[in-house]
Amino acid sequence: MLPLVFTVLVLYSCFLTSGSCDLYDELKELKTEFDINLYQRLAQPENRTNLIVAPASVSISLGLLQFGAQGNTFMQLENALGYNIQDPKVQDFLHTGYEEVTNSSQGPVVQLACALFVQAGVHLSPDFIEHTALWANSSLQKINFSEPNSTAAQINEWVTGNTEGGEADCIHLDTVGSPLTQMAVVSTMYFKSMWQKKFSFTDTQSLPFTTAEGVTLKVPTMYHTAEINYGQFHTASLERFGVAELPYLGETVSMFVVLPSDRRTSLSQIESHLSAKIITVWANSLKRMKMDIFLPRFRIQSHFDLKMVLPALGITEMFDPTEADFKGISGKIIPYIRNDHSVYRFIVDVYMIFV
Known part of the structure; x- marks a missing residue:
């Protein structure tokens, strides 16, 4: 993942x-x-x-x-x-x-x-x-x-x-x-x-999640509204995707969540686009905005x-x-x-x- x-x-x-x-x-x-x-x-x-x-x-x-x-x-x-x-x-x-x-x-x-x-x-x-x-x-x-x-x-x-x-x-x-x-x-x-802003356990609920095979499942999903750094980008083949930065406590370390804009776009198409320079561009290009964040709980x-x-x-x-x-x-x-x-x-x- x-x-x-x-x-x-x-x-x-x-x-x-x-x-x-x-x-x-x-x-x-x-x-x-x-x-x-x-x-x-x-x-x-x-x-x-x-x-x-x-x-x-x-x-x-x-x-x-x-x-x-x-x-x-x-x-x-x-x-x-x-x-x-x-x-x-x-x-x-x-x-x-x-x-x-x-x-x-x-x-x-x-x-x-x-x-x-x-x-x-x-x-x-x-x-x-x-x-x-x-x-x-x-x-x-x-x-x-x-x-x-x-x-x-x-x-x-x-x-x-x-x-x-x-x-x-x-x-x-x-x-x-x-x-x-x-x-x-x-x-x-x-x-x-x-997390810098904790997900509340009481706001966790079972919501639909679509797998890579196109199967929709109900999974425990965390939720909150917060101001985060977010940006939209595209690969050389013009597959569009979003990048959200979720900071941990102290804001010295973050999780970058990458999500294709089109469900038909696989993560492997985005992964082949990765490089050190691309990640630097992401980190320097994100803009602050208020968003509703839904994130599946996972192990x-x-x-x-x-x-x-x-x-x-x-x-x-x-x-x-x-x-x-x-x-x-x-x-x-x-x-x-x-x-x-x-x-x-x-x-x-x-x-x-x-x-």
Whole structure:
């Protein structure tokens, strides 16, 4: 569902405002382009299916791996993300964003975290350990992958601790059960906030909602009247749509709701129109107006395999045991996975709670 996606994209970029204007604007655009590219790759096979994704959670993990990557593996990560994580200016930009997002004293609660779970006994480079300690609330955790029950429990405990007691048992035994697994990257993003103007529970009622298949259903629908930022736009093919900005408490973070003007226009037609520049145009072009707002109540969970998506972004070597070069992590090549299995058991779990 497109409205949820834009909450994630705007959530990450709206705080990144300090520093050299030209450089930071360029990095913000590169960061947003990665977010959009990732979403579009995920959305293609999930057409007509509700979807929620937090690109910041994925980019944190890829950034951490970039510290340990070398050669062409490093180049693939750099090209996909759009930046070189070794550049001090890039690190300053990203650290500023992470700190401002997670240290907000009022308004939304945002927590980003990343952990590299490493097989006990594997030697790690001192430089990589130092980078990990300074990187976006990341940590190194020793673990024994030959014991899948305790491994899953330890990872789930970490997830719960970084999502304010969020859903546990998210890592299943079939995910970590291979005794050949040597490392696992796990990242989380937790978001919780109240609306700037709350929807009243007493105003929630059952109203018609038309699905992508044209079926009309009765669903619980929230309602209120408020002054919001709103604009109308069209794609290059002239499909018209409206964009409404619904701010959360403190008005530093907003949900952008996108709705086609014609019921015959699918969201996929609008999604193909997306770019960092387009989203900037939306944010700068909305006008204040009083509107009646109807929004279905929803709860969404999404599961997807990044190993099927990242190669479409040009990241292929990290999954190839004959090509992957992560000598920067251990100082030597480690036979993480043999045969035709991925060199990394790459796991990214995303938790987002909307209130």
